[in-house]
Amino acid sequence: MRAAAPITQPRLSIALGLLLGLSVGSAAAEVVVVVSKNSPVTALTREQVVDIFLGKASRFPDGTRAVPIDHLEGSALRDEFYLKFAVRSPAQVKAHWSKIIFTGRGQPPQEIANAGDMKKVLAENPNAIGYIEQNLVDASVKVLLAQ
């Protein structure tokens, strides 16, 4: 259990920022689509983002593999992301993935709990693509698309 390790200063500030960010503007914040700052991808259209997150595209336009990372089911940010970018309600997204799961053709994206986890996964995997609140954007990520 690595959580028992001493809390270092940067980690503390990330956690605090996260808590503040979440408490200040969880519903009002604008959703932005992000990749790692090390990703070669520089821009995507709304349609391209939607295709990646709905499992219709497995690669970025340049041909590299795209790994979408989702927020947990039921989170306000996730609902807002699909409503704004895909014009899909949570139930429609659920029905969409049920179609794919029960065809044996795939599984929905990996889920993470918050923007901090999202940045961590993006930093570790340059193929990963996710979304966070705009006010939580920092130097570790690159914004591809705002709503």
Add this chain to the structure above:
Amino acid sequence: MAIAISTATLCAAGARADEAGVPAISFSGFGTLGVVRSGEKRADLTAHIIKPNGAGYSRTWSASVDSLLGAQMTAHLTPRLSAVVQVIAEQNYDDSYRPHLEWANVRYELTPELAIRAGRIVLPGFLVSETRKVAYTYPWVRPPPAVYGLVPITNSDGADVSYRLRLGSVAHTIEVTVGDNELKLANDIGTAKAKGSRGITYTTEYGPLTMRATYKRSSVTISAVAALFDSFRQFGQSGNALADKYGSVDKPFIVRGIGATYDPGAWFVTGEWGRVETNSFLGDRSGWYGSGGYRSGKFTTFVTFARARADNLDEPGLDVSALPPSLAAPATGLNASLNSILRNKPVHDTWSVGGRWDFMKNASATLQFDHIRIGPGSTGPLTNIQPDFQTGGQANVFGAAIAFVL
């Protein structure tokens, strides 16, 4: 305290990312709990003609038409190799609910675009064929029988190859399937065997637009009618001719279909056409439907029109007047038997209206009302036909279903 929790979550996320690609097993499930009431009391409405009984004659309210439970296990053995097993419990041909193995196959991804599967595999075909048992994935209580009743089988034992090609913002998927299937028919009358099936399905997706075209050819033998046509062959040349025309031993069975869905989110329209050619007593059948719906929050309302057509609903049969009295009686009986199976074909126009309420994050409740106008000389979409049934009538059907995924 809050800081400690955040730190733990960060570590957990890191650990999960590290583990990506190691063997993992996921479980999922789906189900429908539905009841159906049919106003036609001299026949049953069933989910498909292979079901032994349903709503109308057998029961006023029937839970057997739409209810089912499914469980699926997917094992990701390596990043490229996975195995899937799906088991479904629903009303069987013998009126039991014994679970059956719907799928059991291994899938290998040669590239993210190219995959092969072997084992018992879902059969592609019409737009929602693959998930026709998962009511949560479509707006209706059940997919329109005018098209989905054309092909009762849902899986095949064999192999398939799927290739997915993305050109710009258009995704193309081609699936080629080969395999065999055996279907047990209601009331233990025998089996329908499809051998050497070869099919190709092409799907194209462009934003909210999905289009699909399918073609499948197999060789079908229906043992349930073998004795009837053996009897016809006792009547010389004209008997042989009738047996050749309507018998079903190794007869080519051809399925064609084309459909499209446009679903930008707040509303949808979908339409589909299908046709089967059987070279047997089943005849040539075709069906189409158009359906549209509007979504508002957790509510969807929809309306559907469907039309089913079939040929060879009756047959003069053996010329009884030319036969000596000792043979005229059995010949009359054979003609009657032949005509009773010929008229049992779906010719109908059906209007459906309904609404769906997504009352939980993984469950929906759907109500649907169908008005069925049955064609002259046909039993429409009904089965378990009773002697006093009149062809060419009308039936009102009400269905209510709760569908869920787990």
